[in-house]
Amino acid sequence: MANEKKIDCVILGLLSHEALTGYEIKKRMDTALSYFWGASYGSIYPALSDLVARGLATKKEYSENNRKKLIYTITDDGRDYLKNWLALPVEKDELRYETLLKLFFGNEKGPAQAMTHIEAFEKKIENRLPYLLYAENILTEHLEADPTHKYYLLTVRFGIKTYRTYLEWCGEAKALLKKNQGNAD
Amino acid sequence: MANEKKIDCVILGLLSHEALTGYEIKKRMDTALSYFWGASYGSIYPALSDLVARGLATKKEYSENNRKKLIYTITDDGRDYLKNWLALPVEKDELRYETLLKLFFGNEKGPAQAMTHIEAFEKKIENRLPYLLYAENILTEHLEADPTHKYYLLTVRFGIKTYRTYLEWCGEAKALLKKNQGNAD
DNA sequence: CTCCTTATATATCAGTCTGATATATATAAT
DNA sequence: ATTATATATATCAGACTGATATATAAGGAG
Numbered sequence: 001m002a003n004e005k006k007i008d009c010v011i012l013g014l015l016s017h018e019a020l021t022g023y024e025i026k027k028r029m030d031t032a033l034s035y036f037w038g039a040s041y042g043s044i045y046p047a048l049s050d051l052v053a054r055g056l057a058t059k060k061e062y063s064e065n066n067r068k069k070l071i072y073t074i075t076d077d078g079r080d081y082l083k084n085w086l087a088l089p090v091e092k093d094e095l096r097y098e099t100l101l102k103l104f105f106g107n108e109k110g111p112a113q114a115m116t117h118i119e120a121f122e123k124k125i126e127n128r129l130p131y132l133l134y135a136e137n138i139l140t141e142h143l144e145a146d147p148t149h150k151y152y153l154l155t156v157r158f159g160i161k162t163y164r165t166y167l168e169w170c171g172e173a174k175a176l177l178k179k180n181q182g183n184a185d
Numbered sequence: 186m187a188n189e190k191k192i193d194c195v196i197l198g199l200l201s202h203e204a205l206t207g208y209e210i211k212k213r214m215d216t217a218l219s220y221f222w223g224a225s226y227g228s229i230y231p232a233l234s235d236l237v238a239r240g241l242a243t244k245k246e247y248s249e250n251n252r253k254k255l256i257y258t259i260t261d262d263g264r265d266y267l268k269n270w271l272a273l274p275v276e277k278d279e280l281r282y283e284t285l286l287k288l289f290f291g292n293e294k295g296p297a298q299a300m301t302h303i304e305a306f307e308k309k310i311e312n313r314l315p316y317l318l319y320a321e322n323i324l325t326e327h328l329e330a331d332p333t334h335k336y337y338l339l340t341v342r343f344g345i346k347t348y349r350t351y352l353e354w355c356g357e358a359k360a361l362l363k364k365n366q367g368n369a370d
Numbered sequence: 371c372t373c374c375t376t377a378t379a380t381a382t383c384a385g386t387c388t389g390a391t392a393t394a395t396a397t398a399a400t
Numbered sequence: 401a402t403t404a405t406a407t408a409t410a411t412c413a414g415a416c417t418g419a420t421a422t423a424t425a426a427g428g429a430g
Contacts (some may be wrong), residue, residue, distance in 0.1 A: 005414095005415075006283070006416095007415080009286075013289065013290035013293075016290060016293055021379070021380090022380065022381095023377095023378060023379050023380075024378095024379095033286070033289065036280050036281070036282045036285040036289075037281060037286050038279065038281070038417090039416080040416070040417050040418065040419095041380080041381075041417095041418095042382075042383080042418075042419090043415075043416050043417075045380065045381060045382085046381090046382090065425075066424085066425090067379080067425070069379070070379085070380075079293070082290070082293060083293055083294055085287075086287055086294045086298060087294060087298060089302075090284045090287060090302060090305060091283060092281075093281070093282040093283055093284050093306070093309070094280075094281045094282070095220060095221050095279075095281075095282075096221070096222060096278070096279045096280075097221045097222070097279070097280075098191070098275045098276060098277055099275045100221040100340045100343060101194075101195060101218070101221065101222050102270075102271055102275060103336055103339055104198065104217075104218065104221075104337060104340050105201060106271075106339075107333040107335070107336050108198075108264070108267060108268055108271055109268055109271045109272060113271060114336065117274075120274060120275060121275065121278070147292050148292040150291075150361070150362075151288055151289055151290070151291035151299065152289060153361075154291075154299075154358050154361065155288055157354065157357065157358070158285060158351075158354050158358075161350050161353065161354050162347055162350055162354075164350075165346050165347055165349075165350040166343075166347070173339050173342070173343075176335070176338075177335075177339075190385095191386095191387095192386085192387080206407090206408070206409090207408075207409065208406095208407060208409075209407095209408095223388090224387080225387070225389065225390095226388095226389095226410075226411095227387065227388060227389075227390090227410090227412080228386075228387050228388075230409065230410060230411085231410090231411090251395085251396090252395065252407075252408080253395095253408080254407090254408070254409095255409075
């Protein structure tokens with residue numbers, strides 16, 4: 001029962017909330033989960049077929065205005081599989097920030113180049129923060145409507161707190177680079 | 186000149202500081218870079234051979250007490266390649282936190298299970314933070330000794346700030362779960 | 371009322387990377 | 401002596417990304 005593929009678990013998790021198409025699963029990944037998890041179509045569609053083959057989900061073809069859709073529903077076995085995975089200890093929390101990587105090797109190109117990367121990072125975070133704040137408002141208002149909202153809210157608050165810290169760090173990092181730009185080297 | 190493989194860039198970055206063996210490169214990944222980047226032997230060794238084949242690094246066999254080592258040195262072309270990559274805009278900053286993923290689907294197993302994951306996360310961060318604080322002290326003391334230290338310090342400060350925010354969030358998240366544990370559901 | 375763009379929807383694949391495994395020697399501890 | 405840990409290199413199955421392909425629907429511009 002070991003070696004649970006993460007893609008299977010995320011999909012089953014999303015299907016535990018509601019029946020979805022592969023396309024809708026991808027949309028959830030790119031919105032609600034985007035700042036702590038990601039997945040591509042190249043993993044989603046094969047995983048869905050596999051989940052059906054293993055009896056963890058079922059597939060139904062729907063037609064909406066002549067438009068065919070493959071809607072996937074979690075089975076009882078699928079829910080058991082999900083619950084089993086949820087109870088296992090976390091294997092890996094991983095951050096992979098190219099910005100920090102380029103900054104780490106910043107001496108090769110100097111402070112001006114490093115500054116550019118920090119400013120780009122700052123802008124990206126500033127642009128994303130409003131979406132998280134908006135999500136926090138909506139979720140806080142309708143907290144009682146759905147028991148899953150409480151857990152969603154916890155992850156949103158994580159995003160808000162870390163993003164604000166990132167912005168603080170950007171300010172400090174820029175100050176340090178400016179301070180050392182005049183003297184030394 | 187597009188499509189720079191990240192593994193090539195990290196290795197060249199580390200080699201820009203000093204000549205290293207594949208084993209030493211892996212050690213750097215697991216210490217100095219570990220909280221914002223990672224790589225496995227399965228990518229490091231093939232990448233090193235490839236860098237030599239492309240003239241971006243050179244390989245020399247050393248013998249220390251009958252013990253053979255393959256030491257890699259960056260070439261001028263390698264340094265140019267690194268500089269070119271450093272000037273390109275960042276493509277992706279990615280967080281992949283299984284803890285948040287399990288928390289997001291926390292309703293399936295309930296608040297007690299979610300609490301367990303948060304506490305495990307908290308402990309992991311608490312254990313790692315001292316290493317970052319130690320690194321900050323050393324780097325601050327010897328800031329003038331090496332121009333690369335300044336950039337290293339910036340990434341360490343990022344780690345310290347975000348880790349402290351994580352711990353704050355853990356406290357708030359646990360409080361929210363406890364508060365809602367009595368009523369509702 | 372046609373053209374263009376964007377959204378919906380599924381699918382595949384080359385290239386990349388991880389995690390595991392294998393092999394071998396050196397050093398330190400018990 | 402033996403066991404464990406550190407040094408050191410290498411390979412590979414399996415997993416995942418990013419790109420690409422295909423096709424329909426809907427909305428807006430001219």
